[in-house]
Structure formats: C-alpha cells, structure tokens
Amino acid sequence: MRYNFSFDIVKHRKKFFTLSIVITLVGILTLALFGLNYGVDFKAGTTLDITTGGQAIDKAKVEQIVGEVGFEDIPITVGGELNDRVTIRFDKVLTAEQVNSIEAAFKTAYGDNISKEENTVDTELAKELAIKAFYAVLAASVGIIIYVSIRFEWRFAIAGIVALLHDAFIVISLFSILRLEVNLTFIAALLTIIGYSINDTIVIFDRIRENLRFARIKTFDDLADLVNKSIWQTMTRSINTMITVLIAALCLYILGSTAIQLFSLAMIFGLLSGAYSSIFIASTIWLLLKNKSLGSKKRPTAVTVKE
Template structure:
C-alpha cells in the first residue's frame, strides 16, 4: 500500500539538487571574484573598543575620527540604542602614537571618563588563526563522518557529509556575496551549524533505518516511499526544533549587541540551510546510493537464476 504524501519530496529531488548546485556555483564565483571580507581576527589590524561614558551615535564617533585624521576600515559601530560603547576597526596595525592620538581625540570630545581597550592582530597571528579555523572545521567534519559510518553505514555517512559541506558553504557564500565580515564568532557559528545540521540529519536517518527493518524493498518506488515516509514522520520535530532555535537567533540579531550580530546572522543562514539540506538533500542522496545497491542485488539474482 502506497503512503499518501502531501508532497513527494523524492520525486522532486533533482530540482532540489539543481537549486543547491546553482547556489554553490554562485558562491564559488563570488569567492573567486571577491573572496571573503575578513575581519581583524583573520588579517592584520587593530580594533578599538571605546567606552565614552555617555550616549553617542555613529555620526559623532565618525566625526571624532575624521577630525583626528583617521579613516577606519569600516564605519564605527555603536553597542546599541542609547549605548556608550564605540567599536572602531582599522585594517592595519596602529602604532602606540596612533593609539594615544585616538584616545586623546575621544577624551577631547566626550571627557576624561573615556576608557579604551585596544586589540592588535599582526600578520603571522592572523594567518595562524585562519589555519586553526580551517583545521577545526575539518576535524569536526571528519569526526562526524566516522561517527555516522559506525552508527549507520557508509551511504548515510556520504549523504551526511555532503549535507554538512552544503550547509557550511551556503553560509560562507552568503557572507561573501553580501560582503559581511568574517571573524572568530563566524567560525563559532559555522561549527555550531555543523553540529545542528548533523543532529537534524541523524534524526531522519534513524527513522529511515527503523523503517528499513520492516520494509521489503524490491523496486525504486518501494525505496522512495520509505524515504518519503521517514521524512514526513520526523518533519514536525524538525520544524519545531528549527523554529525554536530560529526565534532565539532572531532575537539575538535584533536586540543583541553588534559584537554578536554577525554570529546571529550566520546562525540564521545556517539554521535555514541545515533544515533544507537534512530534508531535501541528505535523504535523497542516500536514496540514490541505496538504489544502486538494489539494482546490483537484482542483477545478481537474475544471474543466479
């Protein structure tokens, strides 16, 4: 008896594959042409975190810097509405003299209560942090592949790793296309997304494996029905989970400080991409791989007869 689906996900798998391929190509083009907009964490530069002791705004902070003869890499950011914190980033390492002049300029505009914290990253440290970030993503990905291979089978592992790379690359591509700053919180967001995505994918895979125990698979349609049924049986759980986390990420993005705004935005991109890949990419890829084994079994049976 066929399962009565509201929407046949498997039937439209090629459309979802095509959409992901198109986004991937656009992301590759953007990275090739524009690269990423690296923050001070991944390139040499200096970051000033200034507490001016009174409510300020971006225009006034920019005027202070202009009058002092400095142009930051990006407009100064304010901690939020009625905030007294100003963050200024320069894409070069500032000297002690520059730091003193900037501090004096803000004290002249806001008073002696101004305090300032300066963080400088030189070229070698920036390169090392970039290497460590790549290693962290690779190690976490390899660990996930090993875990899925042991708990399930190699077909599930391949489908899971494709979905993980898909999610991470979608977030990276969007940050490249919209020229959003890539910093250490961004890497933390990518690692969080990888963990969330594999959790969502494994929930679906676990249901697929459970349904396999009672299924008699002879044709591709039998396998397609099993995958569709497994997805729909876990879809409510997936939607509830992503909506709950998405609300939290949106609140952080809207009401949080600028320091975590890009982290929140990366999480929003990743949550949407992770849910999409778990439902529309990972499971159909496993279906394609599994169907090949069914074809091999059928061919072997025919030869034996």
C-alpha cells in the same frame, strides 16, 4: 501498499538538486570575484572599543577623529544602550602613538571619563588563527563522517557530509555576497551550524534505518516510498526544532549587542539551510546510493542450457 503523502519529496528531488547546484555555483562565483570580508581576527589590524560613560557618540565626530590620525573609510559601529560605545576597526596595526592620539581626541570631545579596550592582531597571529579555524571545521567534519559510518553505514555518512558541506558553503556564500565580516565568531557559528545540521539529518536517517528493518524492498519505488515515509514521520519534529532555535537566533539578532549580531545572522542562515538540506538533500542522496546496491543484488544469474 504505497504511503500517501501530501507532497512527494523524492519525486521532486531533481528540482531540489538543481536549486542547490545553482546556489553553489553562485557562491563559487561570488567567492572568486569578491572573496570574504575577513575581520581583524584573520588579518593584521587593530580594534578599538571606546566607551564614553553615558554620553551619546556622534558617528560623524568619530570619523573626524579617525581622519585626523590619517585613516579614511574605517568601519565604525556605534552601540550600547545609550549609544555610548563605539567599535573602530583598522586594517593595519596601530602604533602606540596613534592609539594615544585617538584616546586623547576622545577625551577632548567627551571628557576624561573614557574607557578604552585595544585588541591587536599581527600578521603571524592572523595566519595562525585562520589555519586553526580551518582545522577546526575539518576536524568536525571528519569526526562526523567517522561517527555516522560506525553508527549507521557509509552511505549515510556520505549523504550527511554532503548536506553538511552544503549548509556551510551556503552560509559562507551569503556572507561573501552581503560583504559581512568573517571573524572567530563566524567560525563559532559555523561549527554550531554543522552540529545542528547533522543532528537534524541523523534523526531522519535513524527513522529510515528503523523502517528498513520492517520493510521488504524490491524496487526503487519501494525504497522511495520508505524514504518519503521516514521524512514525513519526522517532519513535525524537524520543523518545530528549527522554528524554536530560529526564534532564539532572531531574538539575539534583534535584541543582542553588535558583538553577537553576526553570530546570530550566521545561525539564521545556517538553520534555514540545515532544515532544507536535511529534509530535501541528505535523504535523497542516500536513496540514490542505496538504489545502486539494490540493483547490484538483483543481477540475473547465468543459466547454463544443456544441449
């Protein structure tokens, strides 16, 4: 008996594959043309966080202060409950004299009640951080492949890692298109997205495996029905989980400080992409891989005809 669905996901798999391929190609193009907007964490530079102790900061005045030191078009972010905190990011390492002159200018403009926090990353440290971030993402991906291969089978591992890379690449592409800053907070969000995405995917995989134990699979249609059935059996759980975490990420983005806004935004992108890939990509990739093994089991045996 065929399972009745309100929407046949497997039947429309080519549409979802096409959409993902198009997004991937656009991402590759934007990365090739524009690259990523690396923050100070991944390139040499200095970040100054200055608090005026309750006095509202005028961004135009800050631009004037920075201009007097010899810097133009510097990223400046004013925040805090009273707009009394400003973050200034420089693409080069400032000398002690330059930092002191900026601090002195702020004291002249806003009084002596000024607090300053300086973060400097030199070239070697920036390279080391970038390499370690890459290794962190790579190690997480390899660990997931090994776990899923042992816990399930290699076909599930391949499907899961494709969906995982799909989610990570979409987030990276969106940050490239929107020219958002990529820093260590972004890497933390990326690793969180990887964990969330594979968790949601494994829930569907576990239901597929459970249904396989009681199913008699003879044709591709039987296998497609089983995958559709498994997806829809876990659909409510997947959507509810995604919405719950998405609400938290939206609240962090809207109500949180500027320090975690990019983290929250990356999480929002990743949550939407993760839910999409878990439901529409991962399971259908496993279906295609499994169908090949199904066909190999049904090869006709040679028959010897006696004359």
